[in-house]
Amino acid sequence: MADRKTLQAEKISGHSGASPGFGVQRDFEVCKLVDTTTCIGCKACEVACVEWNDMPFSATMFDNTYQTMPETRWNFWNLIKFNEHPNPDGTIQWLMRKDQCMHCADPGCLAACPADGAIVKYTNGIVDFNQENCIGCEFCVSGCPFNIPRFNPGTKKVYKCTLCSDRVGQGLEPACIKACPTGCLKFGSKDDMKFIANERARQLKENFGMENAGVYDPQSIGGTHVIYVLHDATDPERYGGLPKNPTIPWSYTIWKWLFKPVLGTFALFGGLGVLLHYIAVGPRRPQPEPQEKETVHGNGD
């Protein structure tokens, strides 16, 4: 977990009331910009991530592509996804996309999480897991539109990219950004990154004839704090299954925040109901009741 002095929690999973300390200091929303058009697939960011987060060796799996392993793992948070996309004119495109936690403005994992303080969203946009509070229920896995959280069967906890909250909290860039040799990864405020991304998309359209070039910052979840420049923003699916309109399942929004407490209260009314029945109507006794219990009604004894 990041330094509490420098990162202010905005949302806390499973927590009643306001997040303590929220609004005390204003902060830039941070953002990671991934320009898929200049990524060469060198995997320097993967190595930097594993190094900085001090993760144990994770055996790779060769599947005849330029991809280190099929999916991210609990100890491998950052994976360059490789896809071969056939163009209509018969040529093929090699697509490299850095797959990692998107740090959604409206995080589905946090909405799904039932454990108090296991998932925290900071005011700077970083969504972080606190494993000490995680109960290992894996609801976050089903709440995430990007299939990011990974369960460690050994510790029974879930892990994912922290956006190097420990580094960012101290004013440093994330490890992957520092390692990127081509400059395809950039880090800064969300406004600045969006500006650069839009400029780059404009450049691709005007100078490279990519009419569909654009920025991936899905508004269906309020935007993300990792944004992509894509050759073809109309079809993000081709970049290893990037959803066009990511959404949080309704069971984690309307059910959890409205119907759950309401119906839970109704169930408790069952207890209240029988209590009132006992007071107002009273028990049904085996008949005939013993005569000494035949009291006169209403005399108050």
Added chain:
Amino acid sequence: MATAIDRFDEKARRTFDSIGRTEVHRGELLRHPVYTRLLHWAVALFFFLALFTGFGIYLPWLFRWFTPFFGGGPLSRILHPYFGVGFVFFFFLQMLNWLAPMLWSPGDTKWIGNIRRVVSGEETLDPPETGFFNAGQKAMFWEIVAGCIVYLITGIILWMGARTFGAIAVAISYVLHDISAIIMLGGIFIHIYLSTIGEPGTFQAMTRGAVSEAWAWTFHPAWYKKVTGRDPREAYEKARQQQSGAPPKSS
């Protein structure tokens, strides 16, 4: 099929009757044998263990104080499915044990239609066709059977998680699992109330296994008639007249 279940239940009841004891005093009737009682309390134990571990996961901002009793959140999460499996397992045995007396009869539909008088306390004696179980008990029994099926299917999906069954299956199961729990939670209040202070004399059916004859002809007249061969209404009238110096009640 039915005979195989009967043979299994018969054997289980005999085995447990040879281990445990049910004392039926004068003026009492045997209600539940040892086997039924043990199953009932095994179901109850696992129900509450699963309920309390589930509470912390269901509404943590209200019930998070439950989880420390089970060793904290992670352990509650690990234990909850095992408690649930225990609940479903013992209730399954109870279902086999009670399948025959729980079958719905036309008298039960009449009983349900009469529910307002029962709740308001106007109905002092249950209708004469009320057998070993009344319609309310049968409704609760079949609700738990349905609930157990929902628990089992959705519970396994939630247990194995999105990695095995996919995010959509988990998101749907999560809601169904909750709804099933809410219905059962509402039912358990009524069940506990009616079996203790709501209808005095009932609780001993599940502890000692025997009930008074008055209890039987009041709440389960058809069952009383079946086991004693006497008419429940006549027995009631006789008991009323026997009460010392009691003038006939005008009800």
